[in-house]
Amino acid sequence: MKAKHLILSAALMTALFSCQSEATEVTVNETETTTTKTSEDHGQSGVAAVEGEEKNALQLALSMDDFSTLVVAVKAAGVQDALVNTGPLTVFAPLNTAFDKLPEGTVESLLKPESKADLSFILVNHVAPANYPMKQLKKEAKKGRKLYMASGKYLEVVYEDGKIFVGGTEVLQSVKVSNGWVHVIDDVLVPAE
Numbered sequence: 001m002k003a004k005h006l007i008l009s010a011a012l013m014t015a016l017f018s019c020q021s022e023a024t025e026v027t028v029n030e031t032e033t034t035t036t037k038t039s040e041d042h043g044q045s046g047v048a049a050v051e052g053e054e055k056n057a058l059q060l061a062l063s064m065d066d067f068s069t070l071v072v073a074v075k076a077a078g079v080q081d082a083l084v085n086t087g088p089l090t091v092f093a094p095l096n097t098a099f100d101k102l103p104e105g106t107v108e109s110l111l112k113p114e115s116k117a118d119l120s121f122i123l124v125n126h127v128a129p130a131n132y133p134m135k136q137l138k139k140e141a142k143k144g145r146k147l148y149m150a151s152g153k154y155l156e157v158v159y160e161d162g163k164i165f166v167g168g169t170e171v172l173q174s175v176k177v178s179n180g181w182v183h184v185i186d187d188v189l190v191p192a193e
Contacts, residue, residue, distance in 0.1 A: 054178040057091045058083035061182075069099040069107065076111045077120040082150070087179035088131035090147075092166055094188045102188060125151035125191050133181055134174050137164045153191050 058080055061067040070093060074080055083091065099107050110119045127150040132140070140147065141159035147166065148154055155167040164171040169187035 054176070056084045056179045057089065057093075057177050057182050060175060060177050061093060066095050066184075067093060069096045070094055073099075073107075073111065073119060073123060077116055077123050079120055079123050082124065082127060085179060087129075089150075089180040090128040090130060090132040091180070091182045092126045092128075092169075092171070092185050092189060093182050094126065095172075095184060095186050098186045098188050101186075121151055122188065122190055125149050125153055125155075125189050127151075128155075131180055132183075133176070134164060134171070134183075137166070137171070137183075151191060155189065 055063065058074070061071050061074070061083070074083065083089075109115060110122070128147050129150050130148070132147065137157055138159050141157045141164065146154035146156050158165040164183075166183070166185070167187075167189040169185045169189065171183045171185060173184040175182045175184070
C-alpha cells in the first residue's frame, strides 16, 4: 500500500512539475494514472487559474472584456508568458478604448505576423520588471525618477493634482495581482523610437 502511494505521488509530482508544452490534467484511479491535454497555450501562460487564488496579470486581462484587444495583441506577439512571470512586475494595461485612439489601421497592421517584433516591443514597453503599487509610483514621481520598462526604455512618472501619470497617460485604476500590479490606462504607450 505504501509503495502504491509513493508511485501515485511520484506520478502526480511529475505531471504537475514537468516542463511540457501544454497544461495537463491528471486523473488517478485504482489501477492507472492518465494524463490529458487541456490547453492549447504553451508555457506558463497555459496553466489555468485555480479558483479562489489571486490571478496573475494575464489571467486578470483574460477575465475582463475591457482588455480584449490587449489580450489579442499579447497572443499575436507571443508574450503571454511574460505576463505570468512570478515577478514582481507592474503592467500598465491599456483598455480597448486606448487601442481605438490609435490611427486607423494601426492595430490591424500590428497584428500581422510580419509585425510581431514591433508589436512585442510596444507591449513590453507596458511592463516594468519591478513592484510599483500606487504608493511607490507617487514616491518615484516625487523623486523625479523614471520607470525602467522591459523594453529597455524609460517612462516618466508624474504625480499631479492627486493623480499619477505614466508616459503622459493617467493611471485610472490599480489592481493587485499574484505577480505584482496591473495599472489600467487609456492610452497605448508607444515608444518614441
